[in-house]
Amino acid sequence: MEIPVRFQTYVTSRFGMFIHWGTYAAAARHEWVQHREEITATDYRKYMEWFRADRFKPEEWAHQAAAAGMKYVVITCKHHEGFCLWDTNYTEYKATNSPAARDLLRELVDAFRAEGLRIGFYYSLIDWSHPDFPIDSIHPDRNRPDVEVLNSTRDVRKYQQYMKDQVTELLTQYGEVDVLWCDFSYPNAEHNGLKGKGKEDWDSEGLHKLIRALQPDIILNNRLDLPPEYADFHTPEQVMPMEPVRVNGKPVPWEACHTLSGSWGYHRDESTWKSPEQLLHLLIETVALGGNLLMNVGPTARGTMDARARAALKVYADWMAEHADSIYGCGPADIPAPSGCAFTCKGDRLFLHIFSWPFLHLHLPGLAKHIRYAQFLHDASEVELHRGPFKDPLEVTDPMGDEDLLTLILPVAKPAPLVPVVELAYST
Numbered sequence: 001m002e003i004p005v006r007f008q009t010y011v012t013s014r015f016g017m018f019i020h021w022g023t024y025a026a027a028a029r030h031e032w033v034q035h036r037e038e039i040t041a042t043d044y045r046k047y048m049e050w051f052r053a054d055r056f057k058p059e060e061w062a063h064q065a066a067a068a069g070m071k072y073v074v075i076t077c078k079h080h081e082g083f084c085l086w087d088t089n090y091t092e093y094k095a096t097n098s099p100a101a102r103d104l105l106r107e108l109v110d111a112f113r114a115e116g117l118r119i120g121f122y123y124s125l126i127d128w129s130h131p132d133f134p135i136d137s138i139h140p141d142r143n144r145p146d147v148e149v150l151n152s153t154r155d156v157r158k159y160q161q162y163m164k165d166q167v168t169e170l171l172t173q174y175g176e177v178d179v180l181w182c183d184f185s186y187p188n189a190e191h192n193g194l195k196g197k198g199k200e201d202w203d204s205e206g207l208h209k210l211i212r213a214l215q216p217d218i219i220l221n222n223r224l225d226l227p228p229e230y231a232d233f234h235t236p237e238q239v240m241p242m243e244p245v246r247v248n249g250k251p252v253p254w255e256a257c258h259t260l261s262g263s264w265g266y267h268r269d270e271s272t273w274k275s276p277e278q279l280l281h282l283l284i285e286t287v288a289l290g291g292n293l294l295m296n297v298g299p300t301a302r303g304t305m306d307a308r309a310r311a312a313l314k315v316y317a318d319w320m321a322e323h324a325d326s327i328y329g330c331g332p333a334d335i336p337a338p339s340g341c342a343f344t345c346k347g348d349r350l351f352l353h354i355f356s357w358p359f360l361h362l363h364l365p366g367l368a369k370h371i372r373y374a375q376f377l378h379d380a381s382e383v384e385l386h387r388g389p390f391k392d393p394l395e396v397t398d399p400m401g402d403e404d405l406l407t408l409i410l411p412v413a414k415p416a417p418l419v420p421v422v423e424l425a426y427s428t
């Protein structure tokens, strides 16, 4: 089967920016604050008034994403709170009625396109503001004594139509959208006798049909609670897989999503920010297992990336400036990596990422006859090779390995990049 160009571009780009931006940024204590603190939709609305977005410069975000080496963006057009970043016709709960008073989505799309990034839309199936969204096991009102009464007037079919109307706006008013990221289904959830939601609640079949009709080759994720073949890619969240991801035993295209800290939305007081090493590790290991990484930032309610987020993006920018070749278009190598290292592979190139810097020698069994040349990626300086059994200089111990052993002779001091990469030219 021929792989559509759009999908191929998405897979080879390997690295995207997730943006969670909504009025929860004003509360600044997790995008699930409404659920966690059980805030009614009426009370929660105050955050729209404080969602200032007065320093929002989408060109700067786009520039930071591009500098970090990210090739696409997925933006939360609407998250579970229900607030819409675009000028939708179907609710008043939208950016144009906030102090920002404009279609923030359009500005963002224009700016990211101008930087050459592809556009993905995240659309929350869940909606805690919509009057026809039945209160379920995770709804902010789930513990109210009058849930049954409240639910008696809620008509999920009207909510389904609302979603279809909004998805139609998103897929007809912003040109070609590369990715649609619907979030999420929880058919097996249960709380106080309240159920979760899945394909019947969303009318996932109908929604899916509509999406494919509006943009036939849009790249769609897997969170509609439909059989896996409906999805173009799968979305393990905040996990590091141990092998290429499979669904029902079959390898599938996948994209891991991760946060810079322990929250998707801006969280002022959350302190589990990932270290520079962890940030690079996530990207490299994901590509080494054949996945994409969608790394999230949660901008503030003023529309800025805070200093911690900027610093994290800079880690990627500095490393990717020298090492993008070992990421774009790369996938797994079928050679096991030595301890503390990861391989990625593209054509006849093997890229050895060295997380834990060894002393002088790195042994690669089985490769002596297959590697023509080796160099560091960051400065194209040669890495000398020793082929065959490895002896200690005084030969006071037995030689190790066989004729097929390849040993890289590395500098004792680790070179400057946080994760140095040796590029190996392979021939069979």
Ligand code: GLC
Pocket (backbone or CB within 6 Å): 020, 031, 032, 183, 184, 237, 257, 264
């Ligand atoms: C979860 C959360 C959410 C976040 C998403 C990203 O499903 O509900 O807050 O947007 O993951 O994958």
